[in-house]
Amino acid sequence: MPQAIYLDSNATTPVLPDAIDAATRVMAEQFGNPSSSHSHGLVAKDVLNQARQSAAQVVGAGDGHMVFTSGATEGIQTAVLSALCAIRARRSANLDAANLLVYGATEHKAVPQALAHWNAVLGLGLELRALPVDANGQYDLQTLAFLLPRTALLCTMAANNETGVVGDIAGIDRLLGAAPRRPLWLVDCVQALGKLDLDLQRTGIDYATFSGHKLYAPKGVGLLYVRRGAPFTPLLAGGGQEGGLRSGTENMPAIAAFGAVLEAFLQGQTFASHATLLGFRDQLEQSLRSAFPAIVFNAPLAHCLPTTLNFSVHGLASKTLVDVFDAAGLRVSAGSACSAAKAVPSDVLVAMGLPAWRCESAVRLSIGALTTTQTIDAACAAIARCGAALQAEQAARKQVLDGAAADVPSASAPALAATGCAGDAAAFTLQWNELDGYLQTHPGACLVDLREGVEHRVSGGIQHGAWKTIHAPVSALTAETPRWCAPGAAPVVLVCRSGNRSLKVAQWLHSQGHAAVRHLHGGLALRP
DSSP states (O other), X not given: OOOOEEOBTTTOOOOOHHHHHHHHHHHHTOOOOTTOOSHHHHHHHHHHHHHHHHHHHHHTOTTSEEEEESSHHHHHHHHHHHHHHHHHHHHHTXXXXXXXXXXXXXXXXXXXXXXXXXXXXXXXXXXXXXXXXXXXXXXXXXXXXXXXXXXXXXXXXXXXXXXXXXXXXXXXXXXXXXXXXXXXXXXXXXXXXXXXXXXXXGSOOSEEEEEXXXXXXXXXXXXXXXXXXXXXXXXXXXXXXXXXXXXXXXXXHHHHHHHHHHHHHHHTSSSOOHHHHHXXXXXXXXXXXXXXXXXXXXXXXXXXOTTEEXXXXXXXXXXXXXXXXXXXXXXXXXXXXXXXXXXXXXXXXXXXXXXXXXXXXXXXXXXXXXXXXXXXXXXXXXXXXXXXXXXXXXXXXXXXXXXXXXXXXXXXXXXXXXXXXXXXXXXXXXXXXXXHHHHXXXXXXXXXXXXXXXXXXXXXXXXXTTOOEEEOOGGGOOSSOOGGGSXXXXXXXXXXXXXXXXXXXXXXXXXXXXXXXXXXXXXXXXXX
């Protein structure tokens, strides 16, 4: 199979080797509880303090509080709870009649979900209002100015996770600064960390959230910035850790790892520069334009992070592109990782007012600050292969459809499987570690590659030792039984990219009485 090329850094990043070393050292040697007063505890406390100091320096926290959390979602929950408790107190004292909770229409869903949740739990009955954005993904500041007199809490992003659009934080700050009554302000800075210059102390931002795994730290650790003097209500009460702002014994291995990443960022020698990342993005952009002449980029690159490309190709569904890229070894996504499993148009692009076909076929390609020239060169070569393979596939289909005796399938196996032929998947599922044993005990068995022709072209097909492989794209399967599982045929093992298509086809075949069919769990994604 092609070598993996990871281009989904907005979803998550690998862990920096220095961060792994720091986490390992804490688990093996510096394992004390930072709340303990003995020497082991003091050593752990020093690790904690150093990580906090590095974080404060990177984001320009000044005298603001830096609270370690489990990630951005917890930070958002804490900030929203803190703001709404303060709003409730002011409204109870008749000090403020503002009744709007305003959030950007392109926010990560964690924000509106948190607003709705705590608004209901606290029984405030405040109105949630989405702040519109224009076709470039920029906030409508005229509408914001109109809403400000009634706004109790404003939630925006420093940079969008799907499109990479950089928000006009300075413009919003000026607008809030000129308002007679300034609302509380929460900014999602997850995608900004390590990519944009941050100086929070010089803004009116009350709360800012960060997540470690977007910048080469492990998952499960994040930061919440709280401006000194901003209202605060702990989400977690208990032992009083984090200065009483977030109780619970600190996740020291993850914090030490995050601290190592932040220290490396401050040293300025580990991560690629802004100019280098822009060069990488330009190189990828040109490769995409050459491979896909019908491509449209869904946000103006001049106003986006240097690490993000969001695009659509007319006539190609996002799933088709993601599958083809994956077969070529390119790891990309169809939008936010939190929504990747749902076949729905991008909420972000819908909010931008883009045409339906672009919202439904969008693909996000994102690089990180550890991306190398070799990775970009390999990615561009793979993109070219994908473009050529798709063009060849389209030409082949056209030739078939133009033929006098074209045999176009009327019903595919997945469609039949969706009619209720579920069956007991466990009875016909193989794990990868069971495959060789199954093939050895069934000498005539063969593998059936269900991926589409274009996936087969860019990957070179499936090879597993000397075992026979048949290529049978799902789209070419019809309601008639495939010849390779006719009565008396040898057993077959169905394989696809993720295991989803092979499971559906296996369910259909078993419902037709073909018991000598197995499906490979997890598909090529879980291949050792």
